[in-house]
Amino acid sequence: MRNKVCELTFLSLAFFSRLLGSFPRISLSFLTLSLLQACTSIPELKPAAGLGEVLKFLAEKHNICGVAVAVVRAGKVEQTETASACRGLSPIDSNSIFQAASLSKPVFAYVVLKMAQQGKIDLDAPVMRYLPQGYFSRPYPFLSNFDAKTSPVTDPRLSVTTVRMLLNHTSGLPNWSDGPLGFDFTPGSHWQYSGEGYVLLQRAVEAITRTRLDVLMDSYALRPLAMNDSSYVWRSEFEGHFQRGDNGQDNSTLTFSEPIAPATLYTSAKDYGRFIAEVVADKNLIRTTLASAVPVDESLHLSWGLGWGIEQTANDTLIFQWGNNPGYRAFAIASAKTGDGLVILTNSEDGMALAEPITKFVLPGEHPVFRFYMLQEGVAGVLCATLGVCP
Template identity: 50%
Template sequence: MPSSRVPPSRRRVLSAARLPVVLLSVLLAGCAWPGCPAPAPLHQPETLQVLAERHHVCGVVVAVIRDRQLASIETASACAPPATLAPDSVFQAASLSKPVFAYAVLKLVAQGKLDLDTPVMTYLPQGYRHQRNLLTPEPSDLVTDPQLAAITIRMVLNHTSGLPNWTSGVLRVGTAPGTTWNYSGEGYVLLQRAVESVTGQPLDRFMAAQVFQPLGMNHSDYACNERVAKNLLPGTKANGAPRAAMTLTNPNAAFSLHTSAADYAKFLVALMNDDALLTQSTASPVAVDPALGISWGLGWGMERGRDDATIWHWGNNTGYRAFAMASVRSGDGFVMLTNSENGLELAPPLAQKILPRQHTVFQSPILGTDLLNVLCNTLRICL
């Protein structure tokens, strides 16, 4: 997710400065920029079904967590005919892949197999080959930037590695490792290779053994296969029309997780009930946007209030949007998975209803602006 969402070849994001004038006023009326008002409270009649219909979201499944336990799962569909939805319906979770991978990495740290402040390259004595196309193993090239040796596991998890989000060219470290927050999917792939080297397992098998099987996440995998594909909902555009989504058969720690809302809730409940791991994930966040109180822990974005910290992450793959959020103090939260490029429109009102307070993440440019969605939602040009 997301920017954190997806590789440049899969992103269609444009800054406000480059948008045509005809679209600029539309964008400024939304809540994608710092200083815009907090989302209005969700009125009682605005059920999940009403929200799905308003935003043309074909399929959405929301798992609600109360007091660190799964409380309910709700579904809605604005398709015609309605999509068949269930707690175990599978979606591409996009960048929600990262917190689950971070959880597994911290498990390895607890087992003494990894050290957070050891350079990642310590675990890759043969060097690191960078994939120029993230969907295929080749072409690839051996990274020669000497700054790579300074990147620690902690820096990857909190996005201070200095690596770009994605690049199809030569991979270079852009800023000195450990000095600047910059969301990086490339960093997570680097750490993925180290984990595979240490465990002797490819990512999908490692995650199954370390996380999915112990937590009973029976509808989750980091690669699309026959088991998850039978429950996978196809992706859709912002207007609900079908979108030809990517088939993710090569496991990628940053964006290839396939999961259900029920499964992802099991993971989030496990995290919220693991005091040591939750504390480690949130104890020393790095600043992202101090004016909005946004920082980044080990695997999660964070909002900090007077007496609470809220962890969150979002996902953005072609045809899919996802969001997860939880309060560290109360243990309340939710997981939202959608098969719609308009899916993130549902996150602010859901957050306000389930965790009723001002959520500054929705005022931040971190979530970005998707030009295709702007064209589709405002001008009805749905490419």
């Protein structure tokens, strides 16, 4: 409890010192000393703390060995910051490479929308138009290899599943399947997060272009956006910059040799910041994304568009996505109105603890997305999902 109070105190002081830029320093200094007197475990803090100091504080608080943040302002990458609470591990900088987990999805969706603009794919066409030979799935594709057993998807509902439904998670497919793939409900009837849906769409896109996904993503997005430290498959040149999962301790970190659209992006904070900057600067893309929104949690004003979650606040509309791979957590959010945003990449399963305070520091105000059950972990996640008791 004491640490939580200290953390909130520090973040509040940092925020107000930015807000009250011309406020006398001596007053803020006195307030800092008074309020933080009891926080003996926290070093002396500057009243006008910047993002780097906030990030370092939070990394130490939650024992995060690797975290990188990129901040976008008005559609341009303004700054990158990194922090580590550990010694003796790989050094971290703005080019350090992490697994982005589900932050892979918006980049893939971006390419699909670009293809739609070029007339190469129809968002409202049944996806099976592009897979006339049928669709064969395999359990947990990001965990298996090329030789894993596949099985045909025979559910007749596959024939009415459109590209748009796959992008906004209304296909009726589960997130992941551990056996033959089937539908949980009628496509288009409501929202349910689905990695399987993005894999299906990946196969359609590969069929259209006759190109494997990693090569396609390089051509359509990563190279044009100068995302030079990014790839949907592991590359040997990443080794010197790669942040191993589970705070650098996990020697069994997954290495992705096959590209899987919803899960296997390797990237740096600087690179993903460039991607966010491109998305918020492309007004046609933002309009298309927001126009296809479907309800997710009306009590939190959350919906889902084409490739991004959507958070509606009193004064803004924001797009967001979280990432959750074994040993990694990530989060990205940006304002469709101002072009401001950020990405957070961590090599820890405790990394989501940094997402809300960092987001509020960069984008002040309440963000109901952090009360969404899919962002809750551990016991808190169970209570939130089953009983609706969310922090």
